[in-house]
Amino acid sequence: MKAIVQTNPEDPGALELGVVEKPLLHPGEVLVKVHAAGVNRADLLQARGHYPPPPGASETIGLEVAGEIVDANGTEWTEGTQIGALLAGGGYAEYVAVPVGQILPIPKGFSLTDTASVIEVACTVWSNLAMEAGLREGQTILIHGGAGGIGLFAIQVAKALGATVAVTAGSQEKLDTCKSYGADVLINYKEQDFAEELKNQCDVILDIIGAKYLKQNLKALATDGHLVTIGLQGGTKEELNMGILLAKRLTLQGTTLRSRSLEDKAAIVADTVKHVWPWLEDGTVKHHLHGTFALADAAAAHRALNSGEVTGKLVLEV
Amino acid sequence: MKAIVQTNPEDPGALELGVVEKPLLHPGEVLVKVHAAGVNRADLLQARGHYPPPPGASETIGLEVAGEIVDANGTEWTEGTQIGALLAGGGYAEYVAVPVGQILPIPKGFSLTDTASVIEVACTVWSNLAMEAGLREGQTILIHGGAGGIGLFAIQVAKALGATVAVTAGSQEKLDTCKSYGADVLINYKEQDFAEELKNQCDVILDIIGAKYLKQNLKALATDGHLVTIGLQGGTKEELNMGILLAKRLTLQGTTLRSRSLEDKAAIVADTVKHVWPWLEDGTVKHHLHGTFALADAAAAHRALNSGEVTGKLVLEV
Numbered sequence: 036m037k038a039i040v041q042t043n044p045e046d047p048g049a050l051e052l053g054v055v056e057k058p059l060l061h062p063g064e065v066l067v068k069v070h071a072a073g074v075n076r077a078d079l080l081q082a083r084g085h086y087p088p089p090p091g092a093s094e095t096i097g098l099e100v101a102g103e104i105v106d107a108n109g110t111e112w113t114e115g116t117q118i119g120a121l122l123a124g125g126g127y128a129e130y131v132a133v134p135v136g137q138i139l140p141i142p143k144g145f146s147l148t149d150t151a152s153v154i155e156v157a158c159t160v161w162s163n164l165a166m167e168a169g170l171r172e173g174q175t176i177l178i179h180g181g182a183g184g185i186g187l188f189a190i191q192v193a194k195a196l197g198a199t200v201a202v203t204a205g206s207q208e209k210l211d212t213c214k215s216y217g218a219d220v221l222i223n224y225k226e227q228d229f230a231e232e233l234k235n236q237c238d239v240i241l242d243i244i245g246a247k248y249l250k251q252n253l254k255a256l257a258t259d260g261h262l263v264t265i266g267l268q269g270g271t272k273e274e275l276n277m278g279i280l281l282a283k284r285l286t287l288q289g290t291t292l293r294s295r296s297l298e299d300k301a302a303i304v305a306d307t308v309k310h311v312w313p314w315l316e317d318g319t320v321k322h323h324l325h326g327t328f329a330l331a332d333a334a335a336a337h338r339a340l341n342s343g344e345v346t347g348k349l350v351l352e353v
Numbered sequence: 354m355k356a357i358v359q360t361n362p363e364d365p366g367a368l369e370l371g372v373v374e375k376p377l378l379h380p381g382e383v384l385v386k387v388h389a390a391g392v393n394r395a396d397l398l399q400a401r402g403h404y405p406p407p408p409g410a411s412e413t414i415g416l417e418v419a420g421e422i423v424d425a426n427g428t429e430w431t432e433g434t435q436i437g438a439l440l441a442g443g444g445y446a447e448y449v450a451v452p453v454g455q456i457l458p459i460p461k462g463f464s465l466t467d468t469a470s471v472i473e474v475a476c477t478v479w480s481n482l483a484m485e486a487g488l489r490e491g492q493t494i495l496i497h498g499g500a501g502g503i504g505l506f507a508i509q510v511a512k513a514l515g516a517t518v519a520v521t522a523g524s525q526e527k528l529d530t531c532k533s534y535g536a537d538v539l540i541n542y543k544e545q546d547f548a549e550e551l552k553n554q555c556d557v558i559l560d561i562i563g564a565k566y567l568k569q570n571l572k573a574l575a576t577d578g579h580l581v582t583i584g585l586q587g588g589t590k591e592e593l594n595m596g597i598l599l600a601k602r603l604t605l606q607g608t609t610l611r612s613r614s615l616e617d618k619a620a621i622v623a624d625t626v627k628h629v630w631p632w633l634e635d636g637t638v639k640h641h642l643h644g645t646f647a648l649a650d651a652a653a654a655h656r657a658l659n660s661g662e663v664t665g666k667l668v669l670e671v
Contacts, residue, residue, distance in 0.1 A: 245595045246593075246595055249593070249595070264595060264598060264599065265599075267595055267596060267599065271594055271595045271596035272592055272593070272594050272595070272596075273592070273593060273595070274590055274591070274592055274593070275567070275590070275591060275592070275593035276589055276590050277563045277564055277567070277582060277585055277589045277590070277591070277607060278585060278589035278590075279607075280582060280605065280606070280607025281582065281583075281585065281607035281608065281609055282607075282609075282612075283607075284606075284607060284608050284609060284612070284613075285606070285607055286604060286605070286606045287598065287604070287605045287606075288598070288602075288603070288604045288605075289595060289597075289598025289599035289600075289601075289602060289603055290599065290602050291599055291600075291602060294600075294602070295602075
């Protein structure tokens with residue numbers, strides 16, 4: 036089958052359409068013919084060799100798809116059913132093997148391309164905000180990178196949960212976008228110190244920066260606050276003052292979705308479909324599709340995402 | 354009334370029996386005549402000026418007592434009832450005001466002195482192991498300072514929950530004590546590197562050390578591991594590698610019991626009584642009373658605890 040292959044491991048841009056083996060199915064997996072594959076920041080890291088697939092996962096890039104079941108492999112599913120799927124890898128291809136616990140229904144009114152743009156972000160945002168940090172009505176959340184794919188989705192989920200939402204972004208244009216999605220407090224990190232603006236006020240922080248913001252995040256957290264770090268765009272190592280952890284009873288947590296067990300992923304998928312899918316269907320949470328590329332143009336999609344000028348999601352169409 | 358007064362703020366040993374105002378009762382508080390007051394490591398910190406009472410709390414040292422209700426103050430309680438109490442302060446005295454949410458029953462078969470020796474430790478251990486870290490059957494926990502008052506109690510609660518228990522301590526004698534209370538894995542931190550012995554194996558670590566052990570604790574934690582730090586005997590500042598947090602999906606949490614809200618404390622007290630009191634009553638969890646001092650000899654009790662030679666709890670008798 037056709038799939039995106041990295042022809043030079045030293046060059047993250049060397050992504051070309053090539054031919055690879057069609058995936059073999061393990062028990063409990065179905066074969067899906069891919070119509071659309073979401074592009075994620077983690078895909079850029081994998082192309083740079085920094086985010087290798089977990090043991091047993093496909094070497095092919097791609098963490099989410101939408102398409103059609105073409106081999107139900109003895110499971111309860113029916114061939115011909117259109118579905119979305121959360122993946123540990125393998126999405127940038129004509130076919131992919133999907134554990135049944137990672138199948139999601141197509142939200143009512145959504146195209147396959149729309150669906151492929153929301154799975155990873157919805158599962159990431161719901162699992163971290165609700166399942167890990169326990170964000171609830173009346174609390175305040177700070178979302179770093181508010182205008183990115185995760186940021187815009189997180190703003191809406193947090194508002195739907197009844198929280199006050201603060202965001203950081205690097206331009207007025209991006210902050211205006213955040214505001215249009217519901218953000219209450221807008222902070223331009225190039226001009227303002229978010230830790231001063233939000234000192235001791237944040238019950239939850241959703242962090243994609245890591246080390247560079249650690250001290251400021253600790254300062255911004257309220258008593259019993261919870262920092263969930265899901266990305267390390269600002270590096271990994273920084274001094275931690277554990278005295279602040281005890282004084283404010285803080286929780287620092289690092290999470291990734293991809294490396295979790297099948298059981299964890301199935302639980303996250305089920306809870307996300309239960310809570311977030313109704314919001315997608317009634318318009319409470321809007322997906323933000325920035326644009327589409329042909330599968331063969333994966334390299335161009337990566338360049339676009341890497342430029343930092345993308346607000347929302349990119350999808351590859353097969 | 355008589356109470357222990359620190360006559361020289363510069364001298365942590367200047368603790369003398371003096372005369373202070375009897376506490377005024379707020380609504381929802383009862384007045385308790387103290388028969389026994391537990392001595393905690395936090396009391397030593399307070400005498401050194403490092404652990405000031407939270408706003409509104411008594412200036413007098415003392416975080417737990419057992420005694421008799423002498424003024425029910427319009428609450429549902431009856432004067433003359435013997436009870437235990439978790440305090441934000443004020444225990445080293447003849448009388449103390451107690452919010453009703455922080456009253457605990459006397460465990461069947463326990464004296465008042467026994468009771469004053471288990472309240473703070475039971476609430477600390479249960480809230481951190483079960484309510485915060487979610488320790489459960491089949492998991493592995495590492496308890497630093499296994500032979501201290503908190504350590505010996507935590508060993509038994511963890512075993513009662515069905516966990517495998519590893520401990521650190523600084524002598525074979527202390528490790529033998531830990532073993533007699535149920536510890537499965539004994540590590541002499543003067544001779545062994547606990548992080549090497551337990552690399553990637555600990556689901557939960559109960560930590561009283563802080564900075565000095567941070568890197569080793571991260572190494573010892575298993576995937577999805579949870580570090581709960583409740584003391585900083587090894588300092589506050591250390592470099593944190595957040596890459597490890599994400600790679601192993603770790604949680605680092607700092608907690609204290611004393612500074613929590615009345616609502617939090619009432620919830621902790623209720624859950625501790627529900628789960629731990631039956632274990633105290635049927636002998637599953639044994640309290641370890643090291644010795645008693647007269648209230649007037651609080652300074653001697655502090656010197657004894659500070660010596661590091663105490664295994665288990667000290668109690669002041671009024």
